[in-house]
Amino acid sequence: MTSLVGPHSVAPAPGAQEMAAIAAIAHAEAGIVIAPGKTSMVQSRLAKRxxxxxxxxxxxxxxxxxxxEGAEERRRxxxxxTTNVSHFFREAHHFELLREKTLPPLISRLRRGGRARIWSAGCSxxxxxYSIAMTMLDMAPDVATQDFRILATDIDPVVIVTGRTAVFESTACETIPPNLRQKFLEPVPGGMRIAAAARRLVSFRELNLHGAWPMKGRFDAIFCRNVVIYFDAQSQRKLWPRFAAALLPDGWLFVGHSERVPTVPAMGFETVGITTYRLATAKT
Structure with missing residues (x-):
């Protein structure tokens, strides 16, 4: 029979068998790897549940x-x-490359009446x-009226709500370049809100990278940074070709500073910069 406790009671730490079960569920559900020595982390994060x-x-x-009956609780x-750590304009070299090489041809295409799509996978x-949106609008304000969208997905529904609200503590906004802060931030109770022009470019969706991807169109660029580092090697090997299939010809893939696409050509990519890849057929 299920044991009940009061709202302020603390459950004993999970034992080895319980840790193994939790790790197996996390891996099967989301590809997350939890080492046996992470008992304190698991206890601290699940105690509230x-x-x-x-x-x-x-x-x-x-x-x-x-x-x-536990499907909803599995999501919780x-x-x-899940570790949700994110910063505006994190890994500045990616945004320099975005300005110099990735976005200019997209802007030209948009101005000719075409479409362009970027995916922020594991968006927290x-x-x-929003960093991508601000960069694009700073380069070409007219894309606000063109067929350009950024898809932002994450497995965690809680962070998706925050993303849609677009309100961040003032200290979190300090990594935004001053000229962009002036253009794209507005003060609100509780911090700063991303301006409407940038908000309108971003659509947030809950998505498990290890499940089905319902998106029908392909992307010009995918940012998936500091996400696959939490997956095991087998899960990573399955993910890279799926990203390749989701990209348009000459599409870009940006990964985190501790991440690498192994056996790059076999996975569909070639290296074009620091933790930056393009489809192997791309001409650079």
Missing amino acids: LRALSLQDYASYIALVESA MISSL TGQEA
Whole structure:
């Protein structure tokens, strides 16, 4: 029988068997790798869920998550275990390359009546997607009226809500270049809000990278930075060719500073810069 506790009780730390079960669920659901030595991390991140459900131990929590009725709680569990760290204009060299090489041909295409799409995969609270939007609008304000969109996806529904709200603490906005802060931020209670022109370019969606991708069109560029580092090698190997298939010819892939696409040509890419790739058929 499920054991119940009060709202302020603390469940004992998960044992080795419970850690193995939690790790197996996280891996099957989202490709996340949790090492056996991460007991304290798991306990600190899931303790709130146990208290919210008035569960006394992790065995009861695992039983719920594995049950037919536990689908929603599985989503909440993955949300709790996911690391959501993001900064505006993180890894500045990517945004320099974006300005110099990626966006100019897209702007030309848009002005000829074409379309352009960029995907921020594993977008967290949206700083990456809004950094792309601000960069594009700074270069070509007229794209606001053209067929340009940024898709921002994350497995965590909580950060998606923050992204759509587009309100960030003032300190979080300090990494935005001063000229862009002046153009694209507006003060609101609780911090700063991204201006409407940039907000309109970004669409947020909940998406599990290891599940089905419902997007029908392909992308000119994909940013997936500091995401696959949490996946095991097998999950990564499956993901790179899917990104390649989701890109248009000459499409760009930007990954995190600790990430590399292995056996690049076999995965469909060639290296064109620091943690930057293009489809192997691209001419650079």
